Amino acid sequence: MIIDRLYNTVEEKGNICLGLDSRLEFIPEGLKEKYRDISKIIFQFNKKIIDETRDIVTIYKPQIAYYEAYGIEGLIAYKNTLKYIKEIGALSIGDIKRGDIASTAEMYGKAHLDGEFEADFITLNPYMGMDSITPYLKYIEEGDKGIFVLVRTSNPGAKDFEYLDVSGEPLYYSVGDKLQELASKYKGASGYSPIGMVVGGTHTDEATEIRNRYKDMFFLIPGYGAQGAKGEDVNLYLNDGNGGVVNSSRGIITNYKKYEDGEENFHKYAREAVLKMKEDLLNARWL
Numbered sequence: 313m314i315i316d317r318l319y320n321t322v323e324e325k326g327n328i329c330l331g332l333d334s335r336l337e338f339i340p341e342g343l344k345e346k347y348r349d350i351s352k353i354i355f356q357f358n359k360k361i362i363d364e365t366r367d368i369v370t371i372y373k374p375q376i377a378y379y380e381a382y383g384i385e386g387l388i389a390y391k392n393t394l395k396y397i398k399e400i401g402a403l404s405i406g407d408i409k410r411g412d413i414a415s416t417a418e419m420y421g422k423a424h425l426d427g428e429f430e431a432d433f434i435t436l437n438p439y440m441g442m443d444s445i446t447p448y449l450k451y452i453e454e455g456d457k458g459i460f461v462l463v464r465t466s467n468p469g470a471k472d473f474e475y476l477d478v479s480g481e482p483l484y485y486s487v488g489d490k491l492q493e494l495a496s497k498y499k500g501a502s503g504y505s506p507i508g509m510v511v512g513g514t515h516t517d518e519a520t521e522i523r524n525r526y527k528d529m530f531f532l533i534p535g536y537g538a539q540g541a542k543g544e545d546v547n548l549y550l551n552d553g554n555g556g557v558v559n560s561s562r563g564i565i566t567n568y569k570k571y572e573d574g575e576e577n578f579h580k581y582a583r584e585a586v587l588k589m590k591e592d593l594l595n596a597r598w599l
């Protein structure tokens with residue numbers, strides 16, 4: 313199962329999920345002058361970063377908004393990035409956060425777990441209910457794919473709805489419990505399911521409770537770096553160093569901007585940021 317591949321890659325390389333939120337403002341001028349076409353500029357930026365980090369990164373997560381924003385050219389870059397990640401034998405999360413009625417969800421599944429935008433995992437928004445999730449199960453059963461569903465997100469606005477009281481508990485537990493029930497039907501050798509949860513690393517008060525309640529769920533943990541979460545925060549969401557991948561996007565891909573020679577060496581500074589993050593996570597584990 314894809315989740316066992318992810319689990320084993322975490323054992324081998326650690327927890328880093330590198331977010332490819334590759335907006336043009338984040339791309340060095342030299343690369344823009346060299347390639348000119350937006351699709352090539354973005355793809356070459358991603359490729360250089362992937363090539364420089366593939367031995368220390370567990371999974372790559374392009375966020376589709378950063379590609380859609382540039383129209384067809386951006387989507388070509390999105391497609392080619394996912395294709396390249398697959399070609400080199402690395403893992404991908406298509407961060408698409410879709411959620412719609414079943415007949416529409418079927419088409420999202422076809423596009424993002426099978427079609428031109430095929431990724432190993434995709435992110436989903438469960439707000440419309442479990443019938444917006446079930447159309448993706450056939451890709452888990454037959455296509456060896458996985459999903460990460462939003463449960464308690466990293467943004468400040470998470471408090472607006474996700475924390476609303478439902479029978480004495482925050483709403484995110486209603487979502488989490490339903491997902492855990494569904495996930496229990498699909499378990500890999502690692503003990504985890506290809507149905508995982510998105511749990512932001514920026515809120516820590518409830519971290520231990522969430523981790524203990526969903527001990528057997530694999531987490532995608534955004535919020536590290538640019539949004540303020542630190543190693544000791546995100547570590548609360550891991551299970552002895554596994555059971556989750558920690559995403560950082562801006563913190564890695566724009567690290568080069570801090571250096572005078574950054575533009576020519578953007579990929580090297582991305583690697584530096586990954587190494588620093590790995591060390592931070594490792595230190596947090598032994599605190």
Ligand SMILES: O=c1ccn([C@@H]2O[C@H](COP(=O)(O)O)[C@@H](O)[C@H]2O)c(=O)[nH]1
Nearest residue numbers: 375465466467512534538539560561562
């Ligand atoms: O709760 C969530 C869910 C998804 N994200 C996504 O993760 C990255 C974070 O980027 P940074 O630059 O590291 O802040 C981005 O693609 C978000 O769309 C999230 O932040 N929080």
